[in-house]
Amino acid sequence: MGISLVALFENRSSCIPSNRFRITRKRSRFLYYLLNCSLVVGYLIPPFINVPDQESAKLILLNTIPCPTEEFFYTEVFIWATEKFWYNYLWMTTGSLVAFIVFQVAFFSTCCLYYLYISTAVMISSKTRKYQRSFFLGTIAQAIIPLIFLVIPVATAISSIYFEFYIQVVNNSCVIFLSFHGFASTITIVLVHHPYRKFMIKIVTFDRSTEKHASTGASYVTKDVRATMRRLSNRVLPVLHLG
Known part of the structure; x- marks a missing residue:
């Protein structure tokens, strides 16, 4: 999702003609x-190359989680790392990568804010500028609201790993909360962007105004054709007699 957020805000930033940092x-x-x-x-390749023996890793994990669920014993469980080195590696690299992605999103967002709200350089019409501002605000909502459904479960999981505690109820709640991410993302896109919102309102309210306009236009065309045919049939054509 991090790369998609970068792409989303980079696209908004690069669509501003006066932005000197656009790609x-x-x-x-x-x-x-x-x-x-x-x-x-x-950054995920080195830990996967050094995956520990799973049976030995299970015994080590039992020291941290002495009473796991029964699935731990009867189903296949994949344990990524047990050594302290790989724990530190994952913490440092993941944190650095998240910081790098946040920096990029913040940079492109700052460019959008500056060139849409502060800069006096005008290379587009006021109407286009208004649309870009509206779409930028919708993009922020589109990114933040679904991100909440990811940040809270991930933060809870990281805290449980760091402080070495495990509560099954909390774990199940995080999984359920995380599953709403796709739904929240879809609903947010539909609600914040006007064309999608307008289209969905038409579907929900069974709006047939478009069909009415189409049928009205078709009836006008039919009437014009009939009138033309009637005029042609009533026209008196000269008859040429050959002597």
Whole structure:
């Protein structure tokens, strides 16, 4: 989701013509996102290469969680890391990567705020500027509201790992709360962006105004055709007699 947030705000920033920091070349954009994706995927490769023996790791994990659920014993459980080195590695790299993504989102958001609300350089019409402001505010809502459904469960999981406590009720609640992320994201997009909201209102209220306009237009065309045919049929054509 981090890369998608970067792409979302970068796109908004690059759509502002007066923004000197916008990415205009396709090659530059490709390399930029290739770097981001490589960092996200690449930092996970070393721990996966050094996955511990699962049976030994289960015994080590039982020292931290002495009373796990029965699925721990009867189903396949994947334990990523048990050594202190890999714990520290994951903490440091994940934190650095999150900070890097937050910095990018903050940078592009600042560019949008400056060039849409503060800068006096005018390269677009006032109407276009108004639309860009509205879409930028919708983008912020589109990003923040679903992010809440991710941050709270992740923060709870990180806290439980760091402070070494495990409560099954809290764990189940986090999973349920996290499952609403997709629903919240969809609802937010529909509500904050006017075209989607207008379309959904038409569907929910069974608005048939479009069909009425179409049928009215078709009836007008039909009447015009009939009138034209009637005039043609009533026209007296001269008859040429050959002597």
